[in-house]
Amino acid sequence: LLGAEAAGRFPTRRDLPLIHAAAAAMACAAAAVIWSLGHLRDKTGGPERPRALRATATAGSCVAAVAYAAEVIRDRAKPGQTAPYLATPSGLLKVVETFLALLLLGLAAEQGAGAGPEAWRWCLGIYCVSFAVGVLVVGGCLGGWGWCGWGGQDPSGTRRALGVYAALGVVAYGAAVVLWPLYGFREEMGGQARRPPGCSPSCPWDRRLLVALLTALNLVAYGVDLVQTGRLGHPLGQDWALRGGCDPSWGRIGP
Template identity: 35%
Template sequence: MSGTMEPPGGAYLHLGAVTSPVGTARVLQLVFGCTTFSLVAHRGGFAGVQGTFCMAAWGFCFALSVLVVACEFTKLHGCLRLSWGNFTAAFAMLATLLCATAAVIYPLYFTQLQCLPEPAGCTARNFRLSASVFAGLLFLSYASEVALTRARPGQVASYMATVSGLLKIVQAFVACIIFGALVHDSNYGRYAAMQWCVAVYSLCFLVTVAVVALSVMGHMGALGCPFDRLVVVYTFLAVLLYLSAAVIWPVFCFDPKYGEPRRPPNCPQGSCSWDSQLVIAIFTYVNLLLYIVDLAYSQRIRFVPTL
């Protein structure tokens, strides 16, 4: 009679979700994330777009980390209609980028060695310094998860855990930086050639997001042709498109015939179109390099869609 009884509830808990190296990194993410935004919210303080971004990034990463740890610990991720390996790998890479950005922005805009004016005083300064330290530790904890879960050469893994899959997240993140500069007084509507560059950024971003979404949802087999071959073809086309943008954008922004080769002396700090154009040019070359590296790796990846 006792042999037919269901196993106790503890048997359904996966202790490795918090005791394995990856599990330990995720627990540290929860600890460092909660500590960081608690220090800022309690006495450190934040303001403006920069502070709001940092708090949003830390809050988003903490919330999803709680979901990941809870699902891993209770094994409920098996009930979700998505590829769990692809989801966790994509989230870890995105969280690494978000936390790295916040770890740079918050100290840059809010941290100083001198005490703040009263009533904040030295207490707020100390809280901000502590938050900056924990923000750096939070970034390292997410980066360690990426390093631990990244597929090694020749290893069969989920697509988002491969170098090509991780680069897709970085490419989309860089594209968001480009879009932010575009809407910040970049004057991209002056010439049709510059609008072509905007179309390139938008098209590549949308397809990259679609690749990530299909991977996370586990629908890669629904395309009717090999997913890895489609990825290689798309990445090759993205290299060509970004190559055209890398040539066209600087010419129509910094060539004396069409734009300004140097920053205008009367251009106001923080709202200068030349600055936005320079940021777009720099990150265009960054994404071009990322797509080239992606093309080199995507030709030799081995992954299992159901992982």
């Protein structure tokens, strides 16, 4: 992508580099957090040089995350522009939601949620379904399916479908944001209210807390997505997708 931009030959689809940058930003941020939890807190790793290298790896991940995020902010769709749906704030939120669901699915499975309390199994199912549906939505947009863009016969129906998707996400993650901490940190439910003393650097309690925080973050993402989806169809709002014509190389988003 950098070579194509330097040569003045931009990618034919604007959403492809944006999705890559958004996913890379979240991956680097997640790596910085998980790496620091498991390695920077470990004081038994030998002399100072390896520990300094581990800190450098964490700092590098943070810098990469900021750089990718800056690329997303720079290249995302602005009000009044004709752009693919995934380049709009609502579309980029779909990528964020899907990546967070994947991360939550892996962390919850690592904590043994599948064999844990029934509430945790429900949370695991929520993460799994939201990831699978998110992949279908993002993949459909990249594949140019008519239901994703705004060039179909029924754009209002598409808006309603995307709104229902975001609303269901709010309901599902609203339940998960209550159930996971309830059975993870309430002692009467079998959890641990405080971090155990002498817990290892890769302490399960830390991972449980991380799952709880990421669940709340995805709930916020779905809530903002619901608001942005409503603004796409508002005549006075900043509707990125309903203005301008349809360029086939940029996705089917014309009025």
